[in-house]
Amino acid sequence: MAKPAPSPSKPFASQHPTWCPGCGDFGIWNALQRSLRRLKLKPDQVTFVFGIGCSGNMVNFIKAYGFHGLHGRPLPVAEGIRLANHRLPVIVVGGDGDGLGEGIGHFLHTARSNPNITYIIHDNQVYGLTKGQHSPTAERGFISPSAPLGVQEEPVNPVALALASGASFVSRGFAGDVAGLEELVVRGIQHEGFALVDALQPCVTYNWHNSYHWYYQRVYNLDSVGHDSKNFVAAWERAQENMAEKIPLGVFYARSRPTIESQQPALARRTLVEQQPSQPIDISKLLTPYQ
Amino acid sequence: MDSLEVFNWKICGVGGSGLQAVSNILGRTLVRGGYSVHVYDEFPSIIKGGLSTGQVAVSSRTIRSHRTTVQLLVCLTEESIKLHAGELSPNGWLVYDSDVVSGAPMVRPDVVSFGVPLTSITREIGAERLLRNTVALGVTLDLLGYPLTDTKKIIAAEYEGKGHQLVEGNYRALAVGAEYAHAHAPKKFPVALHQLHNPQPRMLIPGNDALSIGALAAGCSLYVAYPMTPSSSILTYLVKHGPDYGMVVRQLPDEIAVINQAIGASFAGVRAMVGTSGGGFSLMVEGLGLAAMTETPLVIINAQRPGPSTGLPTWTEQADLRFVMHASQGDFPRVVLAPGDPNECFTIMPLAFNIADRYQTPVIVLTDKYLAESWFTTEPFSLSGVKIDRGQIVKRGKVDEQTGMYRRYADAPSGVSPRPLPGTPGLPFMANSDEHDQFGLSNEEADVRITQQNKRLRKIKGIAEELPKPSRYGPKLADLTVICWGSSKGPVLDALDLLAADGLTVNAVHVQALSPFPTQEFRNLVSPAQRTVVVEGNAAGQFAGLALEQTGIELADRILRFDGRPFEPTELADAFRQRVK
Numbered sequence: 001m002a003k004p005a006p007s008p009s010k011p012f013a014s015q016h017p018t019w020c021p022g023c024g025d026f027g028i029w030n031a032l033q034r035s036l037r038r039l040k041l042k043p044d045q046v047t048f049v050f051g052i053g054c055s056g057n058m059v060n061f062i063k064a065y066g067f068h069g070l071h072g073r074p075l076p077v078a079e080g081i082r083l084a085n086h087r088l089p090v091i092v093v094g095g096d097g098d099g100l101g102e103g104i105g106h107f108l109h110t111a112r113s114n115p116n117i118t119y120i121i122h123d124n125q126v127y128g129l130t131k132g133q134h135s136p137t138a139e140r141g142f143i144s145p146s147a148p149l150g151v152q153e154e155p156v157n158p159v160a161l162a163l164a165s166g167a168s169f170v171s172r173g174f175a176g177d178v179a180g181l182e183e184l185v186v187r188g189i190q191h192e193g194f195a196l197v198d199a200l201q202p203c204v205t206y207n208w209h210n211s212y213h214w215y216y217q218r219v220y221n222l223d224s225v226g227h228d229s230k231n232f233v234a235a236w237e238r239a240q241e242n243m244a245e246k247i248p249l250g251v252f253y254a255r256s257r258p259t260i261e262s263q264q265p266a267l268a269r270r271t272l273v274e275q276q277p278s279q280p281i282d283i284s285k286l287l288t289p290y291q
Numbered sequence: 292m293d294s295l296e297v298f299n300w301k302i303c304g305v306g307g308s309g310l311q312a313v314s315n316i317l318g319r320t321l322v323r324g325g326y327s328v329h330v331y332d333e334f335p336s337i338i339k340g341g342l343s344t345g346q347v348a349v350s351s352r353t354i355r356s357h358r359t360t361v362q363l364l365v366c367l368t369e370e371s372i373k374l375h376a377g378e379l380s381p382n383g384w385l386v387y388d389s390d391v392v393s394g395a396p397m398v399r400p401d402v403v404s405f406g407v408p409l410t411s412i413t414r415e416i417g418a419e420r421l422l423r424n425t426v427a428l429g430v431t432l433d434l435l436g437y438p439l440t441d442t443k444k445i446i447a448a449e450y451e452g453k454g455h456q457l458v459e460g461n462y463r464a465l466a467v468g469a470e471y472a473h474a475h476a477p478k479k480f481p482v483a484l485h486q487l488h489n490p491q492p493r494m495l496i497p498g499n500d501a502l503s504i505g506a507l508a509a510g511c512s513l514y515v516a517y518p519m520t521p522s523s524s525i526l527t528y529l530v531k532h533g534p535d536y537g538m539v540v541r542q543l544p545d546e547i548a549v550i551n552q553a554i555g556a557s558f559a560g561v562r563a564m565v566g567t568s569g570g571g572f573s574l575m576v577e578g579l580g581l582a583a584m585t586e587t588p589l590v591i592i593n594a595q596r597p598g599p600s601t602g603l604p605t606w607t608e609q610a611d612l613r614f615v616m617h618a619s620q621g622d623f624p625r626v627v628l629a630p631g632d633p634n635e636c637f638t639i640m641p642l643a644f645n646i647a648d649r650y651q652t653p654v655i656v657l658t659d660k661y662l663a664e665s666w667f668t669t670e671p672f673s674l675s676g677v678k679i680d681r682g683q684i685v686k687r688g689k690v691d692e693q694t695g696m697y698r699r700y701a702d703a704p705s706g707v708s709p710r711p712l713p714g715t716p717g718l719p720f721m722a723n724s725d726e727h728d729q730f731g732l733s734n735e736e737a738d739v740r741i742t743q744q745n746k747r748l749r750k751i752k753g754i755a756e757e758l759p760k761p762s763r764y765g766p767k768l769a770d771l772t773v774i775c776w777g778s779s780k781g782p783v784l785d786a787l788d789l790l791a792a793d794g795l796t797v798n799a800v801h802v803q804a805l806s807p808f809p810t811q812e813f814r815n816l817v818s819p820a821q822r823t824v825v826v827e828g829n830a831a832g833q834f835a836g837l838a839l840e841q842t843g844i845e846l847a848d849r850i851l852r853f854d855g856r857p858f859e860p861t862e863l864a865d866a867f868r869q870r871v872k
């Protein structure tokens with residue numbers, strides 16, 4: 001086991017991360033620790049769900065309850081956890097390949113159903129863990145080991161996709177801006193519903209194009225231009241900005257809307273897990289229609 | 292009529308015209324009267340149009356399956372006469388809608404044709420066309436000399452939610468049908484049914500409803516699914532009744548979301564179940580292994596239909612056995628249970644949940660269209676002997692000093708280690724699809740891999756001890772031993788009864804738990820057999836191959852069926868007879 005990560009500034013650290021030195025995942029990991037501490041949450045109070053990827057390897061660097069499932073499938077697991085226990089704060093950590101390639105259907109449908117979870121996408125334009133193939137967010141022309149002539153498809157725009165899918169909280173952060181990312185994660189957790197944090201994350205090993213420097217030249221904060229996060233049309237316009245030129249960071253859109261948990265009659269008073277019976281349920285009433 | 296004195300009624304018409312409902316009402320009427328009944332529907336994979344049939348087999352002796360020979364055939368269209376009149380028994384009766392059939396129908400000379408102007412009768416009483424079925428039901432009951440009282444009660448209960456007018460309309464349709472038959476029947480119908488003396492309360496229920504009620508009894512509290520015939524009625528049943536019992540029931544966008552959501556809920560501590568058919572199960576395969584690797588309890592129902600691919604969507608087959616019992620990568624305990632009738636469907640659910648929880652592993656329940664959607668007569672389900680055992684869920688424990696994490700996957704002799712639920716104070720851990728150490732942290736060291744893999748696989752031993760053993764039906768010594776599994780049970784047992792009436796000694800072995808395979812018990816039952824024949828609904832003899840692999844017993848003689856139709860007992864009895872003569 002790698003040596004334990006420094007405590008108590010990082011109460012949620014289990015082992016020291018094994019990401020490549022300089023990887024943007026460190027920034028996201030730090031921002032997560034800081035936001036959880038700021039919210040005064042303890043490791044046994046939070047449940048993480050991880051995708052598969054360098055990002056999902058955070059399963060080994062976080063101390064909390066957690067589930068490291070299948071590539072592309074963390075969102076339905078997270079929704080299931082919320083239905084079982086709607087008092088647990090649930091945070092999903094996954095890659096752009098995981099969430100926008102393999103699992104893009106879940107992205108759209110989970111935005112629609114609006115469970116109260118915070119979803120952090122490590123958006124690095126590559127499949128880090130499988131050695132640098134392009135991901136669905138890679139720009140057209142991006143050269144990767146599996147696209148030697150350059151990517152031929154348009155990139156997925158996670159912010160626009162979330163808006164179009166009815167997501168109730170849509171934001172974008174940058175691993176090189178830990179304080180800004182911390183703020184977004186805090187707001188995401190506080191938001192009652194599906195909260196997307198698209199975290200731009202330099203992969204220093206496989207993505208030499210979208211480097212820290214490249215991002216620093218382009219990012220700006222939505223607050224600095226007086227963006228109104230209640231205005232869907234404005235959010236949509238900001239989401240369409242050409243990333244090659246300008247990259248807005250911050251909360252694009254937030255509104256309150258019923259969560260899927262809040263609409264289940266069975267969860268009106270207590271959590272499902274609190275209601276687990278220890279004796280068989282009397283089903284005799286159900287038998288009469290068959291007689 | 293065969294030696295079990297089965298009366299078989301069949302109604303044919305256009306799909307989506309309520310044939311299933313009317314068969315069901317006739318079936319329940321006769322179950323109330325003390326008869327043993329089996330209701331079987333066939334329908335094409337389209338909603339309206341195409342020809343559908345509903346059939347009701349009735350006997351004062353126990354029957355567990357349908358029959359192909361028909362004594363009373365009701366045809367609502369001209370085409371259905373052409374298609375089905377050949378199924379009539381010698382001197383059988385054809386009742387047809389004389390408003391839609393031009394001239395006298397072309398049938399065998401021994402058949403009694405009775406034209407009833409069903410359309411105009413229905414119109415005259417101002418009822419909508421669908422009620423032709425109820426008029427035909429009235430005709431049927433009158434021909435049988437059977438009172439209308441129970442039928443009216445069932446109609447009232449069935450339609451009361453949909454309005455008084457509908458109930459009244461059905462009453463009238465029933466009465467005019469009976470009156471018409473009374474006044475115009477060409478002669479006395481050869482079969483008479485009457486309410487049997489002092490009937491025991493029994494139910495007429497399809498396998499899917501029995502599974503659903505079993506799951507509710509077992510405290511299942513989350514069911515998620517994506518519709519797929521023939522599993523869909525579990526979803527519609529539980530959506531309707533589950534919330535009264537505190538259940539969360541949802542239709543999700545696809546089967547991958549389904550299994551992952553159920554796994555998430557189960558990880559968080561609730562009894563969760565999913566249901567599908569082979570196509571949807573294919574999408575769940577990776578999730579199946581995930582449940583095993585993370586040691587998360589889960590119950591998965593696969594109601595089989597013929598494949599490959601979309602196959603014959605509304606027909607039956609038993610050809611997913613090898614698929615489900617080997618599905619997903621790697622080695623892990625595969626638990627596959629195949630109930631043979633609705634009572635076994637009901638009782639297997641609490642067992643499936645208890646095994647899933649106690650061994651922290653997925654359990655597959657395998658049925659098929661025939662069992663899932665046909666209606667069988669059964670004793671009312673009983674909760675006696677039903678227990679809820681959630682296995683080892685811990686609220687307190689020691690954590691590792693260095694990591695502060697709980698040893699969720701600590702090695703254990705039984706393979707099962709206690710699990711805390713997320714949110715429990717002080718016991719954080721990771722459930723990890725990567726191979727992992729005792730805390731659930733990813734670990735690729737050889738000794739950790741071996742320890743964890745052995746831990747998971749060791750569960751098989753305990754599970755095997757708890758599964759239902761193969762059952763023998765009929766005499767201990769017999770000239771022929773019929774071996775079957777899952778839903779073939781009903782037709783096989785009915786065939787045995789037919790042969791017993793002929794004085795032939797044939798017995799049957801029915802296997803409910805298919806994986807882990809009950810090797811010793813199966814050997815004990817089958818080794819002494821004089822002669823064996825396997826009856827199963829697939830082309831490859833999947834079970835026969837499995838039995839050979841698991842027991843070394845070669846079962847070369849096989850009756851296989853893969854035309855989408857279920858086995859039929861009189862045909863089976865003939866096939867068995869040939870083998871013992």
Ligand SMILES: Cc1ncc(C[n+]2csc(CCOP(=O)(O)OP(=O)(O)O)c2C)c(N)n1
Pocket residue numbers: 051052053054055056071094095096097098099122124126127128129130135
């Ligand atoms: C079903 C399935 N397909 C493929 C893989 C192999 N795989 C593992 S991680 C990964 C891509 C990871 O990329 P991303 O989600 O962007 O995460 P990153 O490593 O960039 O953080 C792939 C293709 C897998 N584990 N499962």
Ligand code: SF4
Pocket residue numbers: 018019020022023024025054055124128129202203204205206
């Ligand atoms: S490969 Fe890229 S994403 Fe993965 S750890 Fe290294 S730098 Fe980070």
Ligand SMILES: [Mg+2]
Pocket residue numbers: 053095096097122123124125126127128135
């Ligand atoms: Mg990536």
